[in-house]
Amino acid sequence: MALRFGIIGCGSIGGFLGRLLTREDPELAGRARLTAVAGRDRARTRELAAELGCDPLGVPELLASADVDAVLLCTPSGTHAEFGAAVLRAGKHLLVEKPIDVSPAAADRLISVARQEGGTLGVISQRRFDPAARLARTAIEAGELGRITSVVIELPWWREPSYYTSGTWRGTRFLDGGGALMNQGVHAVDLAQWLAGPVVEVAAHTALLAHGDIEVEDVATASLRFANGALGVLLATTAAYPGRTARISVHGDRGSVVIDNDELEYFHAAHEGERAPAYGAFGSANQAAEHAPSQKRDETRDRIGLLYQPHRDQLLDFLDAVREGRPPLADADAGRQAVAVVTAVYTSAATGGPVRVSTGTQHEEDTR
Structure with missing residues (x-):
């Protein structure tokens, strides 16, 4: 049975991932299906939904939908933890665009919710x-x-x-x-x-x-x-x-x-x-x-210039992770490490000295 996806965020990357899900691809056929998109701009949401042949919804309606099993989150970076937590608490799996959020603290909050809810959480790192x-x-x-x-x-x-x-x-x-x-x-x-x-x-x-x-x-x-x-x-x-x-x-x-x-x-x-x-x-x-x-x-590119193949292969890994109950290859911990x-780097530039990179354990202890 195909995993049914919703997309939150109807900008350029949301449109790209929607076209990836709806194009003819023998690897994805029967395994993934786009059912809905949601975005802040209602006109843009309706336009993208019409292009992709799916339902235009508001975010609350998409999260409540029984026709959505997993969400591709394509909103601005600093909203990923907030929206992602809502997705996971709604019982959906989550694949979030990079970065996982804009701070280790926000990443930790999202990872904590994923552990509590048991949903699969991955970060798009198609490279x-x-x-x-x-x-x-x-x-x-x-x-x-x-x-x-x-x-x-x-x-x-x-x-x-x-x-x-x-x-x-x-x-x-x-x-x-x-x-x-x-x-x-x-x-x-x-x-x-x-x-x-x-x-x-x-x-x-x-x-x-x-x-x-x-x-x-x-x-x-x-x-x-x-x-x-x-x-x-x-x-x-x-x-x-x-x-x-x-x-x-x-x-x-x-x-x-x-x-x-x-x-x-x-x-x-x-x-x-x-x-x-x-x-x-x-x-x-x-x-x-x-x-x-x-x-x-595969050198096939979307109209915004991105290759389909790396994102397609990451999506296939995410589908396997959901089915097998394992972390994706590009998991949340890796996403946190990159952030x-x-x-x-930003802290070092501001202070003028070397900075140790925080680990998840260290950060959790520092914020208790």
Whole structure:
């Protein structure tokens, strides 16, 4: 029997996920079905419902509906814990858009409700479902790169000023929670931690340099220390005209992997007995082409430019998690960890010193 979904939030990402659920996809056929959408703008809600062939409802009606088993939450970031708790208390499963909310405290509240109610709670982190990311994760887990020594996260994007005026919540501390790092860079932070393990300490700077009318940063840089001892650097910006591709590099003492624009750009894992030149190979010996068959992905894109495949695969994992009674691959704890790193960057930038990244246990003790 198909899991029946409702979508709360009828903006661009809500529309994208609605089209994902209603397009012809043999993987999702018979497993997931969209039955309703709800949003603050009634006209937009009716328009999207008509496009997708489902019911336009208010949020209370959607939560009370017996035709909704799970909710895709696509409201502004700072409302996720509030709306998400209502979804879970209504007996629905929940897949929330990134970030899980804009603070570890809000994430903890939502996680607590999920544990009390027993619903499945996941956070959209579709980068984990790119073929290149999966290959890198498998290689790292198998020890093919040796000891992880360094990580580089680079997100040099551009956003026109019109992006921030397209919604009253964008670029605000209360609802967006931050700028280039919280909104755009949180995906890269999550992926880096999925590959290299948790970040435990940061030292950072932030600035507002190209979008003077917003409350938050458009440039963030940080030095990172991972739990396994690896060191990292981070750049997240929406002020890099005209915008370049996101790039994550993970280096070890027996290999390296570079993912650029969600594709495997460089991969090398040392063969048994292999020794590199004394002063390094300078990027030669790239084995990425050897993995080309495993890197194939569906290139079909939605009209807003997003690929369907990574979100589709995350949705399939969420369906499996509900059926099997297990946490999704991108679960709430991972979503909280990404937000904890982002907020630690902001705290470090404000105080001028290094900041330890809060864990769930530590945060719960601090707020009792």
